[in-house]
Amino acid sequence: MKKKLAVLTGAGVSAESGISTFRDSDGLWEQHKVEDVASIEGWYRNPALVLDFYNARRAQLPTVRPNAAHLAIASLEDEYDVTVVTQNVDNLHERAGSTRVIHLHGELTKVRPENCCNEMDGFSEETVFDIGAEAVHIGDLAPNGAQLRPHIVWFGEAVPKIEAAIDAVEAADILLIVGTSLQVYPAAGLYAYAKAGTPIYIIDPKDVPVRDGRITHIKDVATKGMEEFKKLLK
Numbered sequence: 001m002k003k004k005l006a007v008l009t010g011a012g013v014s015a016e017s018g019i020s021t022f023r024d025s026d027g028l029w030e031q032h033k034v035e036d037v038a039s040i041e042g043w044y045r046n047p048a049l050v051l052d053f054y055n056a057r058r059a060q061l062p063t064v065r066p067n068a069a070h071l072a073i074a075s076l077e078d079e080y081d082v083t084v085v086t087q088n089v090d091n092l093h094e095r096a097g098s099t100r101v102i103h104l105h106g107e108l109t110k111v112r113p114e115n116c117c118n119e120m121d122g123f124s125e126e127t128v129f130d131i132g133a134e135a136v137h138i139g140d141l142a143p144n145g146a147q148l149r150p151h152i153v154w155f156g157e158a159v160p161k162i163e164a165a166i167d168a169v170e171a172a173d174i175l176l177i178v179g180t181s182l183q184v185y186p187a188a189g190l191y192a193y194a195k196a197g198t199p200i201y202i203i204d205p206k207d208v209p210v211r212d213g214r215i216t217h218i219k220d221v222a223t224k225g226m227e228e229f230k231k232l233l234k
Contacts, residue, residue, distance in 0.1 A: 005080040006172035007073055008139060008165075008190055010087045012179020012204060015220045016067045019060070019090055040156040043114075043149065048138050054150045055135040058108050062133050069178065069222035070096035074232060083168040087180060087187050089152055102164050104187055108131070110151035111141035117151070123160035162186050169193040176229060177202045179222045182210055201229055 009185065011019070030134045036042045066074075074097035076082050084093050084101045089108040109130050114129040127142060128151050140148045148216045153159055165187070169175060175194045177188040181204060182188040191200055202208050203225030216232070218225045 001161075002079065002081040003008075003173040004171050005076055005082045005167075005174045005176065006168045006194075007076070007082060007092070008085045008086075008175070008177045008180065008187070009073070009084060010171070010178070010180025010187075012181075013069050013073075013086075014064075014088050014090055014092055015091075015179065016069065016221060016223055017064045017092060019064060019088075025051055035155065038152075038154050038155045043060070043154065047147070047149070048111040051136050051138065054108065054152065055087075055137075058131075058133050059135070061108060064090075066091070066092045066096035067223055069226045071222075072097045072226035073178070075177075080174070083172075085168055085187075085190065102161050102168065104153065104159055106150070106152035108150070108152070111136055111142075111148045112151050113144050113146035114149040116144070117140075117160075119158065123158070133184055144191075159186055163207045165190055166193050170195065172198060174198065174233075175200045177204075178225065179204065181206060182208055201232070205228060 032053060037050055041203065043050050070092050073084060073093065077099065082100065084098050086093060086101060086103055087105050089103065089106050091109055109132055109230055110128050112128040117123055117125055136148050142148050169190050170193050172194060175191060175198055177191060196201060198214060200212065200214045201216050201218060203220060203222055205219055205221050208217060218228050220228065
């Protein structure tokens, strides 16, 4: 029986594929204030701006490819029962070959009616559908007549898949954290759900604000760090 390995990933995994992160810069994301394009309040204020922003992100996806870190994570399935829990909204883990991916913050290629997939319907994803790299505009309506919005979890919204993520971490024999500075909650607290004695590996070039005797910190970028991690597993 394969050991269970949970992999928590953040923006640092996709950065080497050319997908930008706002946490490592000046608080701007592609020249926009994060609260304007990644919060529910921003959606209410200016939905056209938000749609345009995600249209640009979606259009970028076909131009980027999974990098060596994505591929290395996918290859762990050869020897382990792997669950990837990602804060990223891109589809690079899936394109690299990972077969079980929990997207905590939603998926860039998917949209839904703005009045569905919420507390009222138990966060049902029945109305969510994939549009690939297509654009969405004001006036593009779902079958129920509501405006379409990105299937993204914004600041100010619940994170409906956090329970599934906690389950994956609790069940893990090994926890690997790649490319996340452990500053965005609730994802930043997931490592604390690992069973006593579970080894935790963190790959990040920067200092990590976590003190836990189980942690081995591989201080490198995701691609090189994954090479080191795979050596440590042997």
